[in-house]
Amino acid sequence: MEHTATPKPLNTLAPNGSAVEHIKDSSNYLRGNLVDDFHNPITGAISEDNVQLVKFHGSYMQDNRDVRLHRQDKKLEPAYSFMIRLRVAGGDLSAEQWVKLDDISNRYGNGTSRITTRQALQFHGIIKFDMKNTIKAMDAALLDSIAGCGDVNRNVMCTPDPTLSALHEEVFPWAQKISDHLLPRSRAYHEIWLDEEQGKTLVAGGEAEAIEPLYGKHYLPRKFKIAIAIPPFNDMDVYANDIGLIAIEQNGKLAGFNVAVGGGLGFTFGREDTYARLASTIGFCTPEQVLDVCFHTVAIQRDYGNRQDRKLSRFKYTLDRHGLDWFKRELNTRLGFALGKVRPFEFETTGDRFGWRSTTDGLWHLGLRLEYGRVLDNDTHHLKTALREIAAQNICGFRMTGNQNLILTGVAEEHIGTVESILQTHGYASDASHLSGLRRNSIACVALNTCPQAMAEAERYLPELISKLEVSLDKHGLRHDEIKIRMTGCPNGCGRSVLGEIGLIGKSPGRYNLYLGASFNGDRLNTLYRENLDEAAILNTLDGLLAEFAAKRIESEPFGDFVVRKGYLASKHIQ
Numbered sequence: 001m002e003h004t005a006t007p008k009p010l011n012t013l014a015p016n017g018s019a020v021e022h023i024k025d026s027s028n029y030l031r032g033n034l035v036d037d038f039h040n041p042i043t044g045a046i047s048e049d050n051v052q053l054v055k056f057h058g059s060y061m062q063d064n065r066d067v068r069l070h071r072q073d074k075k076l077e078p079a080y081s082f083m084i085r086l087r088v089a090g091g092d093l094s095a096e097q098w099v100k101l102d103d104i105s106n107r108y109g110n111g112t113s114r115i116t117t118r119q120a121l122q123f124h125g126i127i128k129f130d131m132k133n134t135i136k137a138m139d140a141a142l143l144d145s146i147a148g149c150g151d152v153n154r155n156v157m158c159t160p161d162p163t164l165s166a167l168h169e170e171v172f173p174w175a176q177k178i179s180d181h182l183l184p185r186s187r188a189y190h191e192i193w194l195d196e197e198q199g200k201t202l203v204a205g206g207e208a209e210a211i212e213p214l215y216g217k218h219y220l221p222r223k224f225k226i227a228i229a230i231p232p233f234n235d236m237d238v239y240a241n242d243i244g245l246i247a248i249e250q251n252g253k254l255a256g257f258n259v260a261v262g263g264g265l266g267f268t269f270g271r272e273d274t275y276a277r278l279a280s281t282i283g284f285c286t287p288e289q290v291l292d293v294c295f296h297t298v299a300i301q302r303d304y305g306n307r308q309d310r311k312l313s314r315f316k317y318t319l320d321r322h323g324l325d326w327f328k329r330e331l332n333t334r335l336g337f338a339l340g341k342v343r344p345f346e347f348e349t350t351g352d353r354f355g356w357r358s359t360t361d362g363l364w365h366l367g368l369r370l371e372y373g374r375v376l377d378n379d380t381h382h383l384k385t386a387l388r389e390i391a392a393q394n395i396c397g398f399r400m401t402g403n404q405n406l407i408l409t410g411v412a413e414e415h416i417g418t419v420e421s422i423l424q425t426h427g428y429a430s431d432a433s434h435l436s437g438l439r440r441n442s443i444a445c446v447a448l449n450t451c452p453q454a455m456a457e458a459e460r461y462l463p464e465l466i467s468k469l470e471v472s473l474d475k476h477g478l479r480h481d482e483i484k485i486r487m488t489g490c491p492n493g494c495g496r497s498v499l500g501e502i503g504l505i506g507k508s509p510g511r512y513n514l515y516l517g518a519s520f521n522g523d524r525l526n527t528l529y530r531e532n533l534d535e536a537a538i539l540n541t542l543d544g545l546l547a548e549f550a551a552k553r554i555e556s557e558p559f560g561d562f563v564v565r566k567g568y569l570a571s572k573h574i575q
Contacts, residue, residue, distance in 0.1 A: 029186040044080035058145025085148035090175035091119030091400030100141035115373030157227035160399040221305030221313035265493030283339025355431030369432035373404030381427035447489025454489030456506025476550035501560035520558035
């Protein structure tokens with residue numbers, strides 16, 4: 001519903017503002033008492049207030065839930081540790097940086113690193129007393145975790161594969177430009193972790209804008225996400241973002257971006273006023289205008305977002321509360337110009353491509369399938385060791401994808417053999433053709449054992465579930481069909497499960513809601529099909545659907561389109 005009345009900005013700290021708003025208000029621009037808390041030798045944890053503040057520094061406090069009850073029985077505090085998430089616009093790392101990050105995972109983390117669904121890299125298992133050294137080591141690699149988490153604009157994503165489009169070279173740098181433009185300006189991170197001198201402080205009567213010209217004293221009501229996609233590939237799931245920028249080509253050059261706003265996938269079980277939403281495309285801007293468009297869109301959310309109920313504070317709810325027409329008027333007023341008309345484009349898929357591909361510059365790029373982004377050595381392969389050896393040769397760059405995969409970029413033809421030899425020696429295939437289409441297109445969040453929000457397994461369980469589903473795929477002749485399955489341990493949306501043709505969202509240990517019918521190209525959400533299924537019910541339900549799909553689909557019809565066309569979702573079949 002579009003409203004005609006002009007809303008007033010919300011009070012940034014109303015008396016009934018959420019607890020997090022009050023924490024930000026008293027934090028002295030994200031400093032709080034983090035220094036003292038991280039020096040406290042009595043506990044491996046930090047205070048509840050600082051748990052919120054440290055997110056702005058790119059970290060979450062977690063504990064090992066596998067041993068929580070055992071430690072509780074022994075009167076021990078939980079096995080606390082920290083996850084640190086790097087900010088890596090467009091997922092772009094040099095070989096030298098990869099080596100240094102590998103060192104960090106070995107020295108301070110749990111021996112692994114993980115590519116996220118936002119093209120970032122995160123470390124797990126860092127104890128409180130190693131946080132400062134970890135961040136200093138990241139700084140030595142010319143990297144940081146500022147705005148990796150928290151109520152600010154997060155890592156800016158961009159289609160990373162240079163072989164996908166001639167536009168890539170023009171478009172890709174915009175991810176870094178937007179990221180830099182929207183960074184918090186507080187010097188708290190540099191003071192606390194890097195021992196830099198205290199930043200500028202306010203004199204009596206000074207205004208918040210002097211330190212945070214965009215975010216002010218209270219930052220945003222909730223997190224904010226931006227992604228850039230280059231048609232025909234929607235590998236960023238661009239409509240899942242608060243701002244989605246769709247690159248438009250004209251005469252072989254970048255003409256600008258279609259602007260989509262208001263995407264967000266998280267919701268809360270039991271609250272019908274929360275929901276997933278895809279971004280709405282509202283207009284077109286030129287490259288010269290895009291920084292202002294992003295800045296003022298963030299500022300509108302800063303001024304009008306809900307600061308009382310964090311479950312309703314994402315930008316999608318601001319838009320639906322006030323209406324798209326209001327937002328476009330407000331944005332045009334702040335910009336001083338109107339967005340242009342949406343320009344035509346077409347998306348084909350949200351997936352990545354694997355194996356070797358070349359570009360017109362004579363260089364080669366290798367798309368590697370990683371299982372849910374986890375970089376590790378295990379019984380079947382030594383991927384972590386292989387990637388480090390390749391990085392040590394300094395013969396390629398490293399690009400993380402939004403689907404948790406990795407692209408080795410800029411490989412000269414004479415070095416292809418070196419890369420292949422290292423991968424083969426460590427038991428890792430250089431393409432994903434031996435994997436089922438379902439496995440190639442699967443995504444999972446971390447979930448248990450470290451995520452405090454998880455209600456069920458995801459990353460640790462989905463490979464096993466897919467192995468059992470592959471029995472059905474083989475039975476019905478579907479092993480090589482591209483079907484997109486995504487699993488999350490809760491409905492917060494980190495694994496973009498509501499954009500899977502098959503989506504599984506954890507309800508409790510061993511039980512999941514089953515969602516079906518998202519589009520292959522990412523422009524339609526899926527729909528709840530069955531509730532609270534255990535593994536046997538999941539396998540039985542999907543076996544029947546896959547049998548029908550194999551027998552009755554139209555040629556080249558994606559699975560998500562098939563279940564919609566056949567009416568399986570008309571009654572939602574909720575148990």
